[in-house]
Amino acid sequence: MGHPELRAAAEDIAFVFDTLGVGDALTRLAPYRDFDTATFVQVVDEAARFSREVLAPLNAAGDREGCTFHDGQVRTPAGFADAYGRYRDAGWPSLPCEPSLGGQGLPLAVQIAVQELTAGANLAWTMYPGILHGAYECIHRFGSEALRDAWLGPLVSGEWLATMCLTEPGAGSDLGQIRTRAEWVDASDATARVTGEKIFISGGDQDLTPNILHLVLARTPDASAGSGGLSLFLVPKVLANGERNAVYCTGIEHKMGIRGSATCSMAFEGATGYLVGAPHRGLEAMFAMMNSARLHVGASAVGLAQSACELATQHAHTRVQSRVPGTQAGTPIAGHPAVWRLLEGQRVAVEGARLLLYRAALAIDEGHHADTPDARDRAEALAALLTPIVKAMLTAQAFQGASDALQVFGGYGYVEETGISQFVRDARIPMIYEGTNEIQAIDLLMRKIVRDEGAALGQWLTWVRARVNEAKALDALHGFADALTCLDDWMALTPSLVALARTSPRAALCVAGDVMQAVHGLSMAGLWAHAAHAVHSVHGVQAMQGDGAGSGKLRAARHWLRYELPQTRRAITIVAAQINDPETAQ
Amino acid sequence: MGHPELRAAAEDIAFVFDTLGVGDALTRLAPYRDFDTATFVQVVDEAARFSREVLAPLNAAGDREGCTFHDGQVRTPAGFADAYGRYRDAGWPSLPCEPSLGGQGLPLAVQIAVQELTAGANLAWTMYPGILHGAYECIHRFGSEALRDAWLGPLVSGEWLATMCLTEPGAGSDLGQIRTRAEWVDASDATARVTGEKIFISGGDQDLTPNILHLVLARTPDASAGSGGLSLFLVPKVLANGERNAVYCTGIEHKMGIRGSATCSMAFEGATGYLVGAPHRGLEAMFAMMNSARLHVGASAVGLAQSACELATQHAHTRVQSRVPGTQAGTPIAGHPAVWRLLEGQRVAVEGARLLLYRAALAIDEGHHADTPDARDRAEALAALLTPIVKAMLTAQAFQGASDALQVFGGYGYVEETGISQFVRDARIPMIYEGTNEIQAIDLLMRKIVRDEGAALGQWLTWVRARVNEAKALDALHGFADALTCLDDWMALTPSLVALARTSPRAALCVAGDVMQAVHGLSMAGLWAHAAHAVHSVHGVQAMQGDGAGSGKLRAARHWLRYELPQTRRAITIVAAQINDPETAQ
Known part of the structure; x- marks a missing residue:
C-alpha cells in the first residue's frame, strides 16, 4: 500500500484559512499583523511536503519494528532520529514560539495544521515533538526568569525534547492521587529532589535528542491532599553541569498502536527538579496549556482520519469487484453505493472536523491576542467550550473513520501488510489520552x-x-x-x-x-x-x-x-x- | 487480567431458552421431541465450563504466539491442538449432527450457543471447528451417497476438520470472478483435478487433525462465466488411499487479530476433487448453509462482546479513581455515571443481541422441521430476513462493545498485556467475513x-x-x-x-x-x-x-x-x- 500524499489535506486546510477567513482573522491580531494568509498556506504546504516525503515512509516500518528498551535506553525505530534531525534543522519546533526567543511567532492555528499533517503521516513519530509546544508554553508562561533563561532556548530550537509526567499507577484520571514527592533542597531557589514512579510517559526516553525536559507533577511535604496540593517541577534528564540526573526509564509498554512511540515507565530517584510557577499551583500551570494540548490531540485525529480516508479512496478506485449497478463491467468498487457511502461519510467527517478544529484554534489565538479584554474573554470562553468537543468528537470520529476505511479494503484490510489496520490501532489512543472522552463530556457539561x-x-x-x-x-x-x-x-x-x-x-x-x-x-x-x-x-x-x-x-x-x-x-x-x-x- | 468466566453468558442464554420459551418451541419440532429445555440448558452450562476451563486460558497466549508456517506446515499456538483433542473427545463436533450418523441430533440453536461460548473464550481457536457444522450440512445435504459414506463419518466425530475455499485474489465479494478450474478425470464418478489459488482460507492447514476436507468452488471447462457456472468440490488433504493430495498451504497472513487462527493461502495443483451436488450448482450448495454460517458469525460476535463486557465490568468494580459523586471515597469507577453508561450499554447490547440471535436460530430450526410446509415456509422467510441483520448488526455492535470495554480500562486498555485490546482486534474481522456488513445490508434490502x-x-x-x-x-x-x-x-x-x-x-x-x-x-x-x-x-x-x-x-x-x-x-x-x-x- 502507498503512503498518504496529504495533498487533499493541505488543500482543505488552505480552504479553511483562505475561503473561510481563518487566515484573515489571524492577521487582524496584533502579533500576526506582518503575516498574510498566503504565508500561512505556504507553511501548510511545506508541512505537507515534509510529512509526505520524510515521515509517511517511516510509518508502517516504525509500527513493525516498534521501540526497544535495553540497558535503560530506548531505541526508536530506524529513521525516526534522522527524521527528527531534519524536522529540527528545518526549524519546525520554533514555529509558534516568540520571535524574541528565536521563534517564528506563527499562530497556534498554523501549528495545529502542522500537527494535523505530521500526525496524518506518522502519529507515532509525531508523539515525540508533540509535547514540545505545551512544554514551551508552560515554562514560558509560568517559569521564573532564571528557569526560562536556562532551559527555554534548546526547546525553541528543538535541540531538546520534553515530556509531561502526570500519570502514576494509582493516578490516571484522578491526579489528586499522585504520590510522587518533592523535597526542597533549597527553597529559596526552588530546587527540590523528586522521588516517585510515573507511567505512560510518551517519549520518557528516546534517542532523538541528547537531553529531555520532564515536567513532573509532584507533592511537596507541606502540600494538602488532593490535586490542589500538587506542584510542577522541571526535571531535566541531563543537568546544566552535564551530569546525568537521577531520572530513569524503567521499561516501555507493548501497545495496540503507536508502536514507534516509546511509552515509558519512569523512576525519579531523588532527581533534581526546579519548581515551575507557584508551589501547589502545579495543576494550574499544567491546565493552562490543556486547551492547546487537547486541540493537538484533535488535530492528530483529523490527520489520521484523513490519511485513512485517502488510502481507502485510492483502493476503492483501483479494486474491481461485483458489477456496479448502472455501469460498465470493470468499474471499481468506489462506484458501489455502499462504498460511496463509506468514503463520502469519511470525507465529510474529516472536512467537517477541520471547520471545528480551526475555529477552536482561532478562538485560542484570539483569546490570547484580541485587541480588547472583552473580545479576549469571549474568545477564551468559546475556546473553552469547543475544546472538549474537538478532543472527544474528533477522536471518536477518527477511530470510526479508520475502521470504515479498513472496511473498504475488505479482507485485505485485516492483513497487517496492507497497512490500514495500523490506522485503526493508532486511532484508538487519542480517545483515551489527554483526558478520556468521557472526561471531556463531563468537562463540557459541568x-x-x-x-x-x-x-x-x-x-x-x-x-x-x-x-x-x-x-x-x-x-x-x-x-x-x-x-x-x-x-x-x-x-x-x-x-x-x-x-x-x-x-x-x-x-x-x-x-x-x-x-x-x-x-x-x-x-x-x-x-x-x-x-x-x-x-x-x-x-x-x-x-x-x-x-x-x-x-x-x-x-x-x-x-x-x-x-x-x-x-x-x-x-x-x-x-x-x-x-x-x-x-x-x- | 483474568479470563472471562462466561457464567453470566450461560445464565442469559438459559433465560432465552427457558423464560423466553425458545427451548419449548424447539421441543415442539419433531426431531427434538425427546429433548427438554433442561437438557439444552445443561449442554449450554457444559459448553460454558469447557470454554472457561480449556479455551479461555489459551486466548491471550495464542494471540501473542500466533501461528507459524515452516516447510509447508502450519503450527498452531501451544495448547490449541490439545484443546481440540479434548473438544473432539467430549463429543462437541457431533452435537448438531444426525443421530443416524452418530450425531447427537441437537438443534441448531443449541449449536449456536456453543459457538457463542467458545468464541467468547477464544475466537481464534473457535475458527478451526467453526466451519465443521457448515461442511457437514453441505456434504450431508448435497453430497452423493458414496461421498457421504466416504467422508462424513470423521467430520461427525471431529476426527477431521474442514474449510471453505471461496476467496481468490481477484474474487472476494464477487465470487463470479473465481478462476480456479476443475477438469474431469472421470465425469461418471464426478472426480476432477482442481487447479488454482485460494486466499484467506481459515484453517487451510493446521496441526489439529490428520486430514482436512476442503470445500472448493471451481469452474469446470464447460461452465458459463460468472457465479452461475461454479461447481463445488470436496478436496481432501489426504486421499482415501492415504496418499497426500496435491493441495498445499503456501503461506499464512499476519493479521490485526485472531492471530491464533491460521489464515492460509492455498495452492491446488491438480488436486483430486469430488463434485458435491450438481455441476454448476456450487453456489447453491454453498449458500444453503449461509444462513447458519452467518448466524455462527453473529454468535461469535455476541461471545466476544459478552467477554469484553465481563472483563470491563470486573475492572470497573476494582479500579478506584476520581471520587464518585454522592458516594464514599474509595468507590470503584463503576459508580461513575459515564462508566455506568458504557457498561450498561454493553450489557443491554449483548442481552438484546441474544434475543435476536436465538430467535433467528429458532427460525432456521423451524424452517427445517416445523410440521406443515406453510409453517416451514414462514419460518424460512423469517430466518432469511433476520440472518443478515444478525450478521451485520451483531458484529458491528461487538466491535463497538469491545472498544467501549477498552475505554473503561483507560490507558491500561491500550497496553497489550491487559488483554482487552485483543478483543477489539479480534472483533474487527466478523464485520468482514462471510459477506461484509455492506453486503448484508444489500441482501436485506434487495x-x-x-x-x-x-x-x-x-x-x-x-x-x-x-x-x-x-x-x-x-x-x-x-x-x-x-x-x-x-x-x-x-x-x-x-x-x-x-x-x-x-x-x-x-x-x-x-x-x-x-x-x-x-x-x-x-x-x-x-x-x-x-x-x-x-x-x-x-x-x-x-x-x-x-x-x-x-x-x-x-x-x-x-x-x-x-x-x-x-x-x-x-x-x-x-x-x-x-x-x-x-x-x-x-
Whole structure:
C-alpha cells in the first residue's frame, strides 16, 4: 500500500484559512499583523511536503519494528532520529514560539495544521515533538526568569525534547492521587529532589535528542491532599553541569498502536527538579496549556482520519469487484453505493472536523491576542467550550473513520501488510489520552455549560443560528430548516438541563455524552452553513449546481444535513427524556 | 487480567431458552421431541465450563504466539491442538449432527450457543471447528451417497476438520470472478483435478487433525462465466488411499487479530476433487448453509462482546479513581455515571443481541422441521430476513462493545498485556467475513425486502407490533409508545422504499445500511417487549420495581428504550429523506 500524499489535506486546510477567513482573522491580531494568509498556506504546504516525503515512509516500518528498551535506553525505530534531525534543522519546533526567543511567532492555528499533517503521516513519530509546544508554553508562561533563561532556548530550537509526567499507577484520571514527592533542597531557589514512579510517559526516553525536559507533577511535604496540593517541577534528564540526573526509564509498554512511540515507565530517584510557577499551583500551570494540548490531540485525529480516508479512496478506485449497478463491467468498487457511502461519510467527517478544529484554534489565538479584554474573554470562553468537543468528537470520529476505511479494503484490510489496520490501532489512543472522552463530556457539561448557566454556549449558538439562517436562504440547501428546529429545541431545554445538573447531577452525567453529541451537531450545523455560504459568496450559484469550484464543499454540506444531522436529533431526544424523567434513568 | 468466566453468558442464554420459551418451541419440532429445555440448558452450562476451563486460558497466549508456517506446515499456538483433542473427545463436533450418523441430533440453536461460548473464550481457536457444522450440512445435504459414506463419518466425530475455499485474489465479494478450474478425470464418478489459488482460507492447514476436507468452488471447462457456472468440490488433504493430495498451504497472513487462527493461502495443483451436488450448482450448495454460517458469525460476535463486557465490568468494580459523586471515597469507577453508561450499554447490547440471535436460530430450526410446509415456509422467510441483520448488526455492535470495554480500562486498555485490546482486534474481522456488513445490508434490502415487496418483513413486524402493544400496557415501560410510532411510520413508508429500489436502485442502496438499522431497531423493540412481558408473566409486578428476579431484564428494556430506540428514529428519518428526495442523495 502507498503512503498518504496529504495533498487533499493541505488543500482543505488552505480552504479553511483562505475561503473561510481563518487566515484573515489571524492577521487582524496584533502579533500576526506582518503575516498574510498566503504565508500561512505556504507553511501548510511545506508541512505537507515534509510529512509526505520524510515521515509517511517511516510509518508502517516504525509500527513493525516498534521501540526497544535495553540497558535503560530506548531505541526508536530506524529513521525516526534522522527524521527528527531534519524536522529540527528545518526549524519546525520554533514555529509558534516568540520571535524574541528565536521563534517564528506563527499562530497556534498554523501549528495545529502542522500537527494535523505530521500526525496524518506518522502519529507515532509525531508523539515525540508533540509535547514540545505545551512544554514551551508552560515554562514560558509560568517559569521564573532564571528557569526560562536556562532551559527555554534548546526547546525553541528543538535541540531538546520534553515530556509531561502526570500519570502514576494509582493516578490516571484522578491526579489528586499522585504520590510522587518533592523535597526542597533549597527553597529559596526552588530546587527540590523528586522521588516517585510515573507511567505512560510518551517519549520518557528516546534517542532523538541528547537531553529531555520532564515536567513532573509532584507533592511537596507541606502540600494538602488532593490535586490542589500538587506542584510542577522541571526535571531535566541531563543537568546544566552535564551530569546525568537521577531520572530513569524503567521499561516501555507493548501497545495496540503507536508502536514507534516509546511509552515509558519512569523512576525519579531523588532527581533534581526546579519548581515551575507557584508551589501547589502545579495543576494550574499544567491546565493552562490543556486547551492547546487537547486541540493537538484533535488535530492528530483529523490527520489520521484523513490519511485513512485517502488510502481507502485510492483502493476503492483501483479494486474491481461485483458489477456496479448502472455501469460498465470493470468499474471499481468506489462506484458501489455502499462504498460511496463509506468514503463520502469519511470525507465529510474529516472536512467537517477541520471547520471545528480551526475555529477552536482561532478562538485560542484570539483569546490570547484580541485587541480588547472583552473580545479576549469571549474568545477564551468559546475556546473553552469547543475544546472538549474537538478532543472527544474528533477522536471518536477518527477511530470510526479508520475502521470504515479498513472496511473498504475488505479482507485485505485485516492483513497487517496492507497497512490500514495500523490506522485503526493508532486511532484508538487519542480517545483515551489527554483526558478520556468521557472526561471531556463531563468537562463540557459541568464546567462549560452548567457553571455559567449556558452563557457561553448561548453566545456560540447565537452565531450558529445566524449562519444557519443565512444558509437556509440558499437554494438547494433547504435541509438547514431541520437544523434550525433542532437548535430551537435545544436552546429551549438548556435551562432545564442546567437545573437537572444541579438538582440531580447523576442523572445529568448519564447523558453527558449525548449533550456532547448534541452541542457538536448543532455546532457543525453552523459551521457547515458558514462554509456553504462562503463557497456561495466566492464561487456563486454555479457551485450550488455543477461540478465547478466549491461544489465538493456544498455536496459535503448536503451530505451532512441528510446523513448526519439526524444524529443530533437523536441526542436531543435522549437528553430531553432524561430531563423529563430523571428517576428512571439508571 | 483474568479470563472471562462466561457464567453470566450461560445464565442469559438459559433465560432465552427457558423464560423466553425458545427451548419449548424447539421441543415442539419433531426431531427434538425427546429433548427438554433442561437438557439444552445443561449442554449450554457444559459448553460454558469447557470454554472457561480449556479455551479461555489459551486466548491471550495464542494471540501473542500466533501461528507459524515452516516447510509447508502450519503450527498452531501451544495448547490449541490439545484443546481440540479434548473438544473432539467430549463429543462437541457431533452435537448438531444426525443421530443416524452418530450425531447427537441437537438443534441448531443449541449449536449456536456453543459457538457463542467458545468464541467468547477464544475466537481464534473457535475458527478451526467453526466451519465443521457448515461442511457437514453441505456434504450431508448435497453430497452423493458414496461421498457421504466416504467422508462424513470423521467430520461427525471431529476426527477431521474442514474449510471453505471461496476467496481468490481477484474474487472476494464477487465470487463470479473465481478462476480456479476443475477438469474431469472421470465425469461418471464426478472426480476432477482442481487447479488454482485460494486466499484467506481459515484453517487451510493446521496441526489439529490428520486430514482436512476442503470445500472448493471451481469452474469446470464447460461452465458459463460468472457465479452461475461454479461447481463445488470436496478436496481432501489426504486421499482415501492415504496418499497426500496435491493441495498445499503456501503461506499464512499476519493479521490485526485472531492471530491464533491460521489464515492460509492455498495452492491446488491438480488436486483430486469430488463434485458435491450438481455441476454448476456450487453456489447453491454453498449458500444453503449461509444462513447458519452467518448466524455462527453473529454468535461469535455476541461471545466476544459478552467477554469484553465481563472483563470491563470486573475492572470497573476494582479500579478506584476520581471520587464518585454522592458516594464514599474509595468507590470503584463503576459508580461513575459515564462508566455506568458504557457498561450498561454493553450489557443491554449483548442481552438484546441474544434475543435476536436465538430467535433467528429458532427460525432456521423451524424452517427445517416445523410440521406443515406453510409453517416451514414462514419460518424460512423469517430466518432469511433476520440472518443478515444478525450478521451485520451483531458484529458491528461487538466491535463497538469491545472498544467501549477498552475505554473503561483507560490507558491500561491500550497496553497489550491487559488483554482487552485483543478483543477489539479480534472483533474487527466478523464485520468482514462471510459477506461484509455492506453486503448484508444489500441482501436485506434487495433480496429480503424488495423481492417479496415487504411481505416477510410485514409478517415479522406484525408479530413485533403485537409484542410492543402487549408490553405498552405494562406499567413503567411506557417508552414502548415511541416504538409503536416508529413502527407505524416505517410500515407506512415500506411500499415507497420498495418502489424507490425498483425505479432508482442507487438511491435506495445508498441507505441500505440505514434500512438495516431501522429494521434491526424495530425488531429489537418487539424482542425487548417480548422479554419484558415474559419476565412480567413469570416474576410478576415485583420485577417491575424492585431488585428481584427479572428486574435486570426490565432495566435493560428500559435502558434500550431510552438510549437506543432514538437510533431507530434516526435511521427512519434518513430513509424517509431519501425516498422524498432521491435526486440529491449523492
